[in-house]
Amino acid sequence: MIRSALSYPSKKNLVLQCLRRMSSLVSTSVSEVHPGVAHVTMHSPPVNSLSLSFCQELSQNLQVIHKDKSIDIILLQSDIPGIFSAGLDIKEFTQPKERLMEFWTAFQQLYIDLYGASQTTIACMEGSAPAAGCMLALSCDYRVMTSNTKAKIGLNESLLGIAAPPWLAQQMMDTVGSRVAELSLWRGTLYAPEQALAIGLVDELHENPRERALELAVAEFQKIPRQARAASKTLTRQKRLKHFHQERQADLEHFVNFITQDAVQTQLRGYLQQLAAKKNKK
Numbered sequence: 001m002i003r004s005a006l007s008y009p010s011k012k013n014l015v016l017q018c019l020r021r022m023s024s025l026v027s028t029s030v031s032e033v034h035p036g037v038a039h040v041t042m043h044s045p046p047v048n049s050l051s052l053s054f055c056q057e058l059s060q061n062l063q064v065i066h067k068d069k070s071i072d073i074i075l076l077q078s079d080i081p082g083i084f085s086a087g088l089d090i091k092e093f094t095q096p097k098e099r100l101m102e103f104w105t106a107f108q109q110l111y112i113d114l115y116g117a118s119q120t121t122i123a124c125m126e127g128s129a130p131a132a133g134c135m136l137a138l139s140c141d142y143r144v145m146t147s148n149t150k151a152k153i154g155l156n157e158s159l160l161g162i163a164a165p166p167w168l169a170q171q172m173m174d175t176v177g178s179r180v181a182e183l184s185l186w187r188g189t190l191y192a193p194e195q196a197l198a199i200g201l202v203d204e205l206h207e208n209p210r211e212r213a214l215e216l217a218v219a220e221f222q223k224i225p226r227q228a229r230a231a232s233k234t235l236t237r238q239k240r241l242k243h244f245h246q247e248r249q250a251d252l253e254h255f256v257n258f259i260t261q262d263a264v265q266t267q268l269r270g271y272l273q274q275l276a277a278k279k280n281k282k
């Protein structure tokens with residue numbers, strides 16, 4: 001579905017037009033909302049879970065925006081009320097080995113494309129962001145979250161009987177510090193907005209994260225020279241990305257070996273049943 005949120009009469013932009021054509025096929029849309037500022041909107045109901053195709057599409061859109069020199073700020077958002085992203089699509093974990101490899105490779109690529117984006121990126125979270133949903137937010141430069149207490153954010157992988165990959169754990173440590181990250185990871189804590197703000201997992205709470213993110217982008221971030229923003233990002237992220245590229249193949253093998261263990265598969269099936277049971281109780 002195409003979002004025609006091109007509320008600003010910008011110059012013709014072939015790249016964005018091309019993105020809109022691609023986006024009409026699946027579950028992300030891209031629109032320029034202000035000169036230099038693009039919304040990337042996730043809309044894969046019911047919960048924006050990151051399936052293989054969703055990861056690939058989001059990556060593809062980010063790669064095209066990266067090449068578009070007219071865009072210097074990306075606002076990542078969801079159009080599903082109460083949800084930013086439910087994280088990885090758990091059903092993907094039960095697929096055959098070849099598919100698992102393709103899936104994890106696409107997820108790794110999404111991390112590279114978002115965490116490594118040269119543009120300034122802002123996560124506008126109007127709802128929950130567990131696990132890889134939190135990864136999307138952690139990969140952005142700035143996080144604005146709804147103040148609605150129903151929303152939760154964090155790395156809850158341990159509650160599924162699995163663990164976050166090392167590079168995601170590292171993002172958490174870089175953001176909230178080692179000790180808080182350590183406790184959060186083994187407890188699988190999902191934080192309410194005020195708690196997330198208190199530990200520095202998000203940067204701001206707002207009733208309307210989209211409105212606030214656009215205001216920040218235009219009134220604050222665009223006033224900082226673009227090349228200085230990009231260079232500052234390189235300072236803090238280059239080392240992590242280099243390490244990630246070195247470990248990428250090992251990370252893939254580790255994922256497949258880990259996720260295909262019988263005990264892990266049993267845990268995951270149980271977790272999916274819990275989700276279904278919760279829904280039936282509603």
Ligand SMILES: CC/C=C\C/C=C\CCC/C=C/CC(=O)SCCNC(=O)CCNC(=O)[C@H](O)C(C)(C)COP(=O)(O)OP(=O)(O)OC[C@H]1O[C@@H](n2cnc3c(N)ncnc32)[C@H](O)[C@@H]1OP(=O)(O)O
Pocket residue numbers: 046047049082083085086087088089090091128130131132133156157160162163164165166254255258259275276278279
């Ligand atoms: C040392 C070890 C090193 C390496 C290890 C290697 C590999 C391990 C890799 C681990 C990485 C994991 C990252 C992840 O992202 S795992 C996914 C974690 N996500 C969750 O736990 C979220 C679960 N969902 C929820 O909590 C809620 O759904 C949510 C709060 C998001 C929304 O709640 P709401 O009440 O609005 O909706 P529901 O009724 O719960 O759900 C609606 C339907 O959506 C389905 N659903 C929800 N989440 C997922 C998901 N993540 N994947 C697939 N499907 C999902 C849910 O079952 C409902 O489906 P239906 O019943 O309608 O069919």
